[in-house]
Amino acid sequence: MTVVTRFAPSPTGRLHVGNIRTALQNWLLAKRHGGLFLLRIDDTDAARSLEDHVVAIRADLAWLGLHPDGEERQSARFDIYQTAFDRLIAAGRVYRCYETQGELDLRRKVLLSRGLPPIYDRAALALTEADHVAKAAEGQAPHWRFALDHDTPITWDDGIRGPQQFDPRQMSDPVVRRADGSWLYMLPSVIDDIAMGVTDVLRGEDHVSNTATQVQMFTALGAPVPRFAHAALLTGAEGKLSKRLGALGMADLRDAGVEPEAIVALLARLGTSDPVDPALDSDALAAAFDLSRFGRAPARFDEAELDRISAGVIHRLGFAKVADRLPEGMDEVVWLAIRPNLARVSEAADWWQVIKGPIAAPPVDDETRAFLREAATVATTLDWAGDPWSALTSTLKDTTGRKGKALFMPLRQALTGMDHGPDMKALLPLIGREEALARLNT
Numbered sequence: 001m002t003v004v005t006r007f008a009p010s011p012t013g014r015l016h017v018g019n020i021r022t023a024l025q026n027w028l029l030a031k032r033h034g035g036l037f038l039l040r041i042d043d044t045d046a047a048r049s050l051e052d053h054v055v056a057i058r059a060d061l062a063w064l065g066l067h068p069d070g071e072e073r074q075s076a077r078f079d080i081y082q083t084a085f086d087r088l089i090a091a092g093r094v095y096r097c098y099e100t101q102g103e104l105d106l107r108r109k110v111l112l113s114r115g116l117p118p119i120y121d122r123a124a125l126a127l128t129e130a131d132h133v134a135k136a137a138e139g140q141a142p143h144w145r146f147a148l149d150h151d152t153p154i155t156w157d158d159g160i161r162g163p164q165q166f167d168p169r170q171m172s173d174p175v176v177r178r179a180d181g182s183w184l185y186m187l188p189s190v191i192d193d194i195a196m197g198v199t200d201v202l203r204g205e206d207h208v209s210n211t212a213t214q215v216q217m218f219t220a221l222g223a224p225v226p227r228f229a230h231a232a233l234l235t236g237a238e239g240k241l242s243k244r245l246g247a248l249g250m251a252d253l254r255d256a257g258v259e260p261e262a263i264v265a266l267l268a269r270l271g272t273s274d275p276v277d278p279a280l281d282s283d284a285l286a287a288a289f290d291l292s293r294f295g296r297a298p299a300r301f302d303e304a305e306l307d308r309i310s311a312g313v314i315h316r317l318g319f320a321k322v323a324d325r326l327p328e329g330m331d332e333v334v335w336l337a338i339r340p341n342l343a344r345v346s347e348a349a350d351w352w353q354v355i356k357g358p359i360a361a362p363p364v365d366d367e368t369r370a371f372l373r374e375a376a377t378v379a380t381t382l383d384w385a386g387d388p389w390s391a392l393t394s395t396l397k398d399t400t401g402r403k404g405k406a407l408f409m410p411l412r413q414a415l416t417g418m419d420h421g422p423d424m425k426a427l428l429p430l431i432g433r434e435e436a437l438a439r440l441n442t
């Protein structure tokens, strides 16, 4: 059976690191098994769902290279939900309730004060058809609960958490539909997972208790229960995921110059003990993806680590992949020369400025000026088509007796205006003879 996974964001905000991780894990699991990765827009909440967010979700996934093999929208599927709902009514698996939130809160408090679990008491199940008619006559519309099957213990073998067991008697029948006819998340999600042929539901552990309920919904609808796996949540490097980090969107990361491949490389392995390797692309990560590698402890997301991985990605990026983000005129030779020094691709412009000039070199003392003059003289005699830097420095070593930092640093500073940077052997030919002579002579 083809593996089918889905990523089901609610378009009530931008995607952040945590839900991107869920999207990626679903993509990797599908690719690992040659299956399908579907996008489902959970927009049953019309008031909070925004089209702008839908557009941004698609753009963020595309930026990361997580292309869905199909897309569904819950707002276009209300007829399908109604049909399934009618079946549940006929089977007696959903029932009408009228309690107000205030009444429910009060009952909960009473139960808790007696040391009892605050489980819904199913009082509405005792209502007769005449009671419902009377409620309707009073203008009261019902909300609906799903009736859990108390006689069947809920179990599943979680792909990450291992065997799970829940006692339905210790759970409240969940509200699945509001009095105004609108849907809560729980039931439409199951109806969709069945219709979309989802074989694997992989999501955050904040959904474990939802799964306990949904397992029974699959069965009530006569469908096989998919495999479930719940990943431990992300925390920040110093404990729980900070508000800022929790809200860190893909647009923020993109604006900060983080490479999408770095996000993929890090998030694919976060929560496992496998090393994060910037050299691994998404296909390689998919080939090695294995849910059993994930632990149950919260996974630590560290922005500094993301920056390191991103630099590692840039140090391997081929020219064709970055060409359209480089300064006008910068060619492959220049890219390969400066690439090892970049933490962000945008820094290429700084090195392009160093190569093209003008640069601001630090002031020098008389002795250094004399040394640079000599360097300029030697530079006129060099074969600039070969390796002028090695020729220049080995000649100057012989003629001046300088070596190490005393030899290299004044040259680097005069030629680039900086005391660190790309390999001078690669840089000097790019600066070129005329410009190099001018810089040594000033």
Ligand code: GLU
Binding pocket: 007, 008, 009, 010, 042, 185, 189, 202, 203, 207
């Ligand atoms: N829309 C739900 C959420 O974002 C989907 C959960 C699920 O994967 O079923 O939490």
